Amino acid sequence: xxxxxxxxxxxxxxxxxxxxxxxxxxxxxxxxxxxxxxxxxxxxxxxxxxxxxxxxxxxxxxxxxxxxxxxxxxxxxxxxxxxxxxxxxxxxxxxxxxxxxxxxxxxxxxxxxxxxxxxxxxxxx
Amino acid sequence: xxxxxxxxxxxxxxxxxxxxxxxxxxxxxxxxxxxxxxxxxxxxxxxxxxxxxxxxxxxxxxxxxxxxxxxxxxxxxxxxxxxxxxxxxxxxxxxxxxxxxxxxxxxxxxxxxxxxxxxxxxxxxxxxxxxxxxxxxxxxxxxxxxxxxxxxxxxxxxxxxxxxxxxxxxxxxxxxxxxxxxxxxxxxxxxxxxxxxxxxxxxxxxxxxxxxxxxxxxxxxxxxxxxxxxxxxxxxxxxxxxxxxxxxxxxxxxxxxxxxxxxxxxxxxxxxxxxxxxxxxxxxxxxxxxxxxxxxxxxxxxxxxxxxxxxxxxxxxxxxxxxxxxxxxxxxxxxxxxxxxxxxxxxxxxxxxxxxxxxxxxxxxxxxxxxxxxxxxxxxxxxxx
Ligand SMILES: Cc1ncc(COP(=O)(O)O)c(C=O)c1O
Ligand code: FES
Numbered sequence: 134x135x136x137x138x139x140x141x142x143x144x145x146x147x148x149x150x151x152x153x154x155x156x157x158x159x160x161x162x163x164x165x166x167x168x169x170x171x172x173x174x175x176x177x178x179x180x181x182x183x184x185x186x187x188x189x190x191x192x193x194x195x196x197x198x199x200x201x202x203x204x205x206x207x208x209x210x211x212x213x214x215x216x217x218x219x220x221x222x223x224x225x226x227x228x229x230x231x232x233x234x235x236x237x238x239x240x241x242x243x244x245x246x247x248x249x250x251x252x253x254x255x256x257x258x
Numbered sequence: 259x260x261x262x263x264x265x266x267x268x269x270x271x272x273x274x275x276x277x278x279x280x281x282x283x284x285x286x287x288x289x290x291x292x293x294x295x296x297x298x299x300x301x302x303x304x305x306x307x308x309x310x311x312x313x314x315x316x317x318x319x320x321x322x323x324x325x326x327x328x329x330x331x332x333x334x335x336x337x338x339x340x341x342x343x344x345x346x347x348x349x350x351x352x353x354x355x356x357x358x359x360x361x362x363x364x365x366x367x368x369x370x371x372x373x374x375x376x377x378x379x380x381x382x383x384x385x386x387x388x389x390x391x392x393x394x395x396x397x398x399x400x401x402x403x404x405x406x407x408x409x410x411x412x413x414x415x416x417x418x419x420x421x422x423x424x425x426x427x428x429x430x431x432x433x434x435x436x437x438x439x440x441x442x443x444x445x446x447x448x449x450x451x452x453x454x455x456x457x458x459x460x461x462x463x464x465x466x467x468x469x470x471x472x473x474x475x476x477x478x479x480x481x482x483x484x485x486x487x488x489x490x491x492x493x494x495x496x497x498x499x500x501x502x503x504x505x506x507x508x509x510x511x512x513x514x515x516x517x518x519x520x521x522x523x524x525x526x527x528x529x530x531x532x533x534x535x536x537x538x539x540x541x542x543x544x545x546x547x548x549x550x551x552x553x554x555x556x557x558x559x560x561x562x563x564x565x566x567x568x569x570x571x572x573x574x575x576x577x578x579x580x581x582x583x584x585x586x587x588x589x590x591x592x593x594x595x596x597x598x599x600x601x602x603x604x605x606x607x608x609x610x611x612x613x614x615x616x617x618x619x620x621x622x623x624x625x626x627x628x629x630x631x632x633x634x635x636x637x638x639x640x641x642x643x
Contacts, residue, residue: 135567143567149637160639167589167600168561171639187639189601191563195637 136226139196146195148202150185156253159245163238168194172202172242176250179209186242193228193235197221201239214247216240261573262619266460266551266612267409267437268577272503273462273613279506280464283499291496292487301498308505315512316454316471317445324488325501328468329436330360331481332455333403335470335492336432337364339478340401340453341373344430348398352429354378354386355595356413357405361434362591365403374398383544384413384596388420395427405434406442406449410579410592410608411543412552414442421450430476436460436468440511441519441549452476456508458500462613463507467500522550522611525620529553529609532624536631542593542606551611554579556598559641560605560634568630574623579606601640 135143152173160171168190175183184206186198201221205213218236222228228236263271283304289297291305306320313320326332341351353365355377362377369375376394380386386404395402402424407414417433424431432453435444440461446454452473459465472478472491484493511518530541530553538558557565562578569576579590588594589603609623635641 140567143564144571146637167604169601169639187637189559189604189638189640190561192567194561195564 134229135192135196136228138224138226139193139228142196142199142225143192146199148185148199148206149187151187152183152185155185155246157246157248157250159242159247159249161238161241161245163190163194163234166191166234168235168238170194170198170238170242172198172246174205174243174246174250176210179211181205181208181210181213184243184246188238190238191232191235193232194238196225197228197236197239198242200224201243205243210247210250213243216243259573260622261575262615262622263575264609264611264615264619264623265575265577267412267608267610269459269465270462270612271614272464273507273510275510276463276503276507280499280503283502287498291498292485301496304502305496305498308501311505311509312469315444315508317447318471319474321489322471322474324470324472324492325496325504326455326468326470326492327466327497328459329358329434329455329457332436332457332468332470333358333360333432333434334364335478335481336453336455336472337361337401337403338368338481339491340430340432340476341368342479343477344400345373348396348400350374350376350396350399352376352378352391352394352399352402354380354404354415356380356384356386356408356410356592357403358409358434358436361403361405378404380413380595382597383547384408384411384542384592385544385547386415386420388416388423391420392423392427395424395429399427399429401430401432403432403434405436406438406444406454407435407549408543408592409437410590410606411554411596412437412549412610413544414438414547414549417449417451425450437549440508441515441551446471446473458504458507461507461511464500464503467497467504469504518613519550522615525611525615525617526550526553528617529611529620529623530555532620533627536628540602542596542598549610553609553611554606556593556602556606557631557635558602558605559638560631562604562606564634565605565607565630568634569623569626572626572630574626577608577610579603579608 155173289301291302439456457468593603
C-alpha cells in the first residue's frame, strides 16, 4: 500500500529526536485521527540549520515527518514555510488517498515550530 | 523469510481436507440442486447432507438452517428479517456497543428506518451484563442481538444466561457466533438462542459462505427475493461447493476443538505472559472468559499501524484496532466502549493464533516485539522514558 520511498523513510526515519536548545518548537495533533507530531528547529541567519521530530502516528505520519525535515533543512524560514503537504507527499512518491491527511500533520508541525521561532525572536529583539 | 500468520480472527486458510471435499462440486458434480436430472440430484444430495451435518453440530434440525454468503449476510438477514417480520409487534431492538459492524451498522440503519434502538455498554473487560439486558427489555422489544465472542478482544459473553432472560420477555435473540464456531459448543438449545450466525472462513473453510440458524417458528422476511431456495428465505442458486466446504470444515473443527483449544490456550498464555513483561503494556479483554486464540494488548505511547508495518517487515501478520488501519480514522469502537482512552486504544495489537502456529512462532514474536515497541517509543512525543 505504501511506496518504497515511504517505507524507506518509515524504516530509517531521518532526524528523529529533540533539540534541547531549539529556537522554535511546534506540536500539533491531527484532529481527524488523534495522532501527534512535535518538531524542533534551530535557525541561524534565518536559515534552518537543524531540525528534529518525534511522532506518535501511523507509517505515513512517520514518513512524512522524516521527509519534511529533509526538505526543510538548509532552507530559509520563509522557504520552509511554503512547503505544502502535497510537496511532501510528492517527494515520497505519493501517499494512499486515505493517508493524505497524515501529511498535513508534518506541514503543520513545521509551521508551528516556525511560528514559535518568530514569537521568540520578536520578544527578544 | 519465514512468514508467521497470527491474524486468524480475520480469516483462516482452507484446510486441504476441506478443499478436497469441495473440488468435485466445481467440476464433475457441477449441477444445480434445483434440477431434476442426475447432476442436479447429486448436487441436491450434497446440499442436503451438508445441511444435516451443520444442523446436527448446532443441535438443530435441517429445516432451521439457511445457507448465506457469510457472517455479514447472516447478521443482516437475522436482524432485518426479524425486524421486518415482527414490526407490528414492536419496534425496539437491543444490541451491545462492541458488536461487529455487520450487526451494529445493521441495527443503526434500522434506527434510521424508524426502529428504536438501545445499545448496551460493556464493562472494562468487554462483558455485557445480563442484568442490563433485562433492564433494557421493554414490552415492545422484538429482538436482542449480542455476539457470542468478540472478534477484537476475545471476550466471551454469557449468552445462555442472556438468552433465558430474553426468552422470558418474549423477544427474539440472535447471537453472532462467527468467532466461536469450531471453538465453543454451539448447541442452540443450551445457548437459548433463536438465531445464530456463523461464517466458514473463520474456521478453515472457504470465504463467502456462512449459515444462519433460525429456530422453528421464528418469522423472517427475506433480504433476497427470487427463486424458492432455502424455503423462500434466501433466493439464489446455492453455493454448493462452498456449503460442502463449510460443513466439512465445521465438522472437523468441532471434532478437534477440545484438543486444539488446549493447545492454543497454552500458546496464548505464553504470548500474554511474554508481552506483559514489556513496560506500559495492558492486556485487553477478559483473562478467563476469553477465546483460546486471542491476544489483545495496548502498548502505551505508540500507534498501531506503525507497529503492524514493523511486524510485517519481519514476516509477522497481525492486526490493530488503530484508527489508521481501518478506513474510519476512529480507533476501535470496542476498545473505546471498554473505556480505554483514545490515544491508548490507538496502540492496540491483536494477535490471533491458529492451527499452523507453534511455540517457536510465539517465541519469535516475543523476540521481535520488544525492540519494535522500544524503537517506536523512542520516536514518540508522548513517551518520557
Ligand atoms: C464477529 C464477526 N461477525 C461478523 C463478521 C463478518 O463475517 P463475514 O466476513 O463472513 O461477512 C466477522 C468477520 O469479519 C466477525 O468477526
Ligand atoms: S492516520 Fe493519523 S497521522 Fe496517519
